[in-house]
Amino acid sequence: NAGVTQTPKFQVLKTGQSMTLQCAQDMNHEYMSWYRQDPGMGLRLIHYSVGAGITDQGEVPNGYNVSRSTTEDFPLRLLSAAPSQTSVYFCASSYSSGGTGVKDEQFFGPGTRLTVL
Amino acid sequence: DAKTTQPPSMDCAEGRAANLPCNHSTISGNEYVYWYRQIHSQGPQYIIHGLKNNETNEMASLIITEDRKSSTLILPHATLRDTAVYYCIVRVLGSQGNLIFGKGTKLSVKP
Numbered sequence: 001n002a003g004v005t006q007t008p009k010f011q012v013l014k015t016g017q018s019m020t021l022q023c024a025q026d027m028n029h030e031y032m033s034w035y036r037q038d039p040g041m042g043l044r045l046i047h048y049s050v051g052a053g054i055t056d057q058g059e060v061p062n063g064y065n066v067s068r069s070t071t072e073d074f075p076l077r078l079l080s081a082a083p084s085q086t087s088v089y090f091c092a093s094s095y096s097s098g099g100t101g102v103k104d105e106q107f108f109g110p111g112t113r114l115t116v117l
Numbered sequence: 118d119a120k121t122t123q124p125p126s127m128d129c130a131e132g133r134a135a136n137l138p139c140n141h142s143t144i145s146g147n148e149y150v151y152w153y154r155q156i157h158s159q160g161p162q163y164i165i166h167g168l169k170n171n172e173t174n175e176m177a178s179l180i181i182t183e184d185r186k187s188s189t190l191i192l193p194h195a196t197l198r199d200t201a202v203y204y205c206i207v208r209v210l211g212s213q214g215n216l217i218f219g220k221g222t223k224l225s226v227k228p
Contacts, residue, residue, distance in 0.1 A: 004160075033215070035218075040220070041220065042204065042218030042219050042220050042221060043161065043216070043218040044218070045215055045216070045217075048215065058215065088158075090160050090161070092160070092161075092216075104166070105163040106153075106161075106163060106216060107163075108160030108161050108162070109160055110159065110160055111158070111159070111160055
């Protein structure tokens, strides 16, 4: 299994440009999420999805859109990039254990480093 | 989810045990204690989790106090590759998967 993959690894945008960060997992996980990490900070949740066709907002959703048309893919769209969105973006996935005793481990991708000028 | 408190940084000599504390005094009865670590520039990696009993796996041991208000992650024989930021997180098992990350503890393992 490739696990959680993210593309691109690095991206530079100009203010106002739009782009999509790709995330895919091959573990048949129901749950997927996007986090951002600013320098010296912990990760903050942007959006998440508990299954295909279902998404919800996290702590910092403004300026980002998501959709989940398949179990495998969960792209993150920046509609109009701003310098405040300069960050490292991590995608994660896990089983939705619902208390069944599965250890509920989240698997993280390698990250996308985004700079908005 | 309850909040956690961790020291910002710790040092450990290579080959010695690293003991990383975490305070979670407001933890609820159905919340588990999870530990993740983030090696520089990489995505976080799951280490271990527990409810009230001590847990051990191939990576580490987790000691939870009887009142569950604090816990300690133990890396029994720290290596230079264990240098990372360690995050202690409390959450309900299966609670939509959301993880609330604080700033964690930066562990530096020195030769």
